[in-house]
Amino acid sequence: MKYCSTCGEANPDNARFCTKCGYEMTSEPAPQPAPATTPKKPSPPYDQMPATYLWQSIVVTILCCLPLGIPAIVYAAQVEKYFMNGNIDAAYRASRNAKNFTIASLVTALIIYIPYTIYLIYIIGAATSSSPLLPLFE
Amino acid sequence: MRPGLLTSKPNRWKVLAIAIGVVVGAGLFYVFNPAEIPFPPCPFYKLTGFQCPGCGTQRALHSLLHGEWEEAFLYNPILIPALALIALLLYLNSFDGKKRFPTIHRILSGSAFIWGMLAVIILYWIGRNAYRFFLE
Numbered sequence: 001m002k003y004c005s006t007c008g009e010a011n012p013d014n015a016r017f018c019t020k021c022g023y024e025m026t027s028e029p030a031p032q033p034a035p036a037t038t039p040k041k042p043s044p045p046y047d048q049m050p051a052t053y054l055w056q057s058i059v060v061t062i063l064c065c066l067p068l069g070i071p072a073i074v075y076a077a078q079v080e081k082y083f084m085n086g087n088i089d090a091a092y093r094a095s096r097n098a099k100n101f102t103i104a105s106l107v108t109a110l111i112i113y114i115p116y117t118i119y120l121i122y123i124i125g126a127a128t129s130s131s132p133l134l135p136l137f138e
Numbered sequence: 139m140r141p142g143l144l145t146s147k148p149n150r151w152k153v154l155a156i157a158i159g160v161v162v163g164a165g166l167f168y169v170f171n172p173a174e175i176p177f178p179p180c181p182f183y184k185l186t187g188f189q190c191p192g193c194g195t196q197r198a199l200h201s202l203l204h205g206e207w208e209e210a211f212l213y214n215p216i217l218i219p220a221l222a223l224i225a226l227l228l229y230l231n232s233f234d235g236k237k238r239f240p241t242i243h244r245i246l247s248g249s250a251f252i253w254g255m256l257a258v259i260i261l262y263w264i265g266r267n268a269y270r271f272f273l274e
Contacts, residue, residue, distance in 0.1 A: 052247050055227035061259065062220040067182055067190045073259070077252035113178040120175075 049083045050095035052076040056102040060109070068105030072098050153232050168203040172196040189270065191216060191263045216262050223255075 002013055002025065009020035017024055054076045061069030075098035082091035170177070182190040194214035201209035202217070210217060227246060229235040236243040245251055 046244070049247070051231070052252065054246065054252060055224045055231065058220055058224055058227075058255075062192045062214075062216060063195055063224075064192060066180075066192070067263075070256070070259075073252060073256045077249050077256060079249070080247060080252075081249040112181055116178045120177075124175075 044088065050079055050092050051099075052079045052095065053098040053102055057098060060102050060105040064106070064109045066105050066109050068101060068108060072101035072105065075101060156228070156232065164199075164203060167196065167199040171200050173200070188267050189263075191259050191266075193266075215266075216259070 001010055002015070003010055004018035004021060004023065004025060007018060007021040007023070009018055011019055011025060015025055053072065057069045057072035057076055059069075060066065060072065075094045078094040079091050079098070082088075082094055177196050180190055180193050182188070183193055192214070195217055198210040198213035198217045201207075201213060202221075207218075226235075226242075230239065230243045230246065
């Protein structure tokens with residue numbers, strides 16, 4: 001099987017003239033027929049979907065008292081939708097944003113709570129052992 | 139290859155860190171009663187005067203660890219279902235749950251479920267503040 005260099009028609013190997021357009025067959029390789037349409041990018045298998053970080057975002061929303069977990073849940077909700085539509089990069093971006101918001105709210109909580117807790121422990125300790133530094137906190 | 143939802147393996151150190159966090163947290167909230175000792179207050183409540191979806195969780199945890207289900211429910215009614223969901227998601231994500239129950243894992247990772255859950259949390263957020271202002 002060889003292809004006409006003029007019109008691309010398939011011809012028998014021994015043909016001298018193209019059966020479709022009549023031009024003389026040359027020994028040049030046939031031009032690659034251009035793909036009609038770009039095929040839709042298929043979704044990769046489901047087990048490659050990025051993580052949603054859902055339990056982490058529920059923890060920071062309900063278990064530590066900061067509503068910063070809400071945007072984390074919003075991003076978690078977008079992961080599957082993007083992935084199923086074949087928008088893999090957007091799915092990974094949503095996954096990363098969900099992760100970052102859970103970390104951000106956890107860090108914010110620690111920045112607020114750790115100094116408070118240390119202060120509290122000091123107050124309780126000072127009250128029970130009558131520390132000489134106690135008047136500083138009154 | 140970027141690690142995917144099911145291809146990423148549970149990290150032993152991560153599981154250990156979660157376990158230590160749960161035990162230490164439970165111990166703290168078992169021993170101390172946040173209703174008596176001034177535990178760190180909710181910054182959102184301090185700033186706005188409105189309760190957030192997590193307000194009352196510390197007192198509710200203390201009650202729950204002492205087996206007082208009713209008190210836990212009154213402090214924060216969403217805590218018990220939230221803890222159940224967190225435990226289920228932890229099992230599905232960090233242990234072998236996603237291999238044994240792929241359908242449940244898939245539903246709980248889906249956009250429909252998460253949007254629904256967010257709607258429940260936001261309605262609860264509005265509802266508990268409305269309840270305090272109009273009915274109490």
